Amino acid sequence: MSLRSMLTAAAVQGLTEARARIFGHILNPTGKRSAHKILRKKMIGEKVAQWYPYDIKNDDPLVLAREEKERLAKLEMLKRRGKGPPKKGQGRRAVKRNK
Numbered sequence: 001m002s003l004r005s006m007l008t009a010a011a012v013q014g015l016t017e018a019r020a021r022i023f024g025h026i027l028n029p030t031g032k033r034s035a036h037k038i039l040r041k042k043m044i045g046e047k048v049a050q051w052y053p054y055d056i057k058n059d060d061p062l063v064l065a066r067e068e069k070e071r072l073a074k075l076e077m078l079k080r081r082g083k084g085p086p087k088k089g090q091g092r093r094a095v096k097r098n099k
Helices: 003-023 036-040 045-051 061-080 092-098
Strands: none
Touching: none
16 A cells, blocks of 8 residues: 555545534445434424323323223123123134134
8 A cells, every 4th residue: 555545545534524524414424224313313202192192091090991891882882792702711713722
């Protein structure tokens, strides 16, 4: 390797390091994979949470009790028609296993 090419390579290396420092870039001379691209993005969890309004139903125990009562009434109606959930150990998987 000649002296001129060594000096040119050193100058280019110094220039890229200075550019990375000035502009806040991450220097990756080996070209290996890193998670920097993903970590650089803004987190969006707070924005998503703000989009949905607060559900006041969860605060009121009367509303929760009424919903639970409606659910149980519907379940009872389905059981009377024979469409309710099977007893434990009597479902499709258990029947398949016993065949």
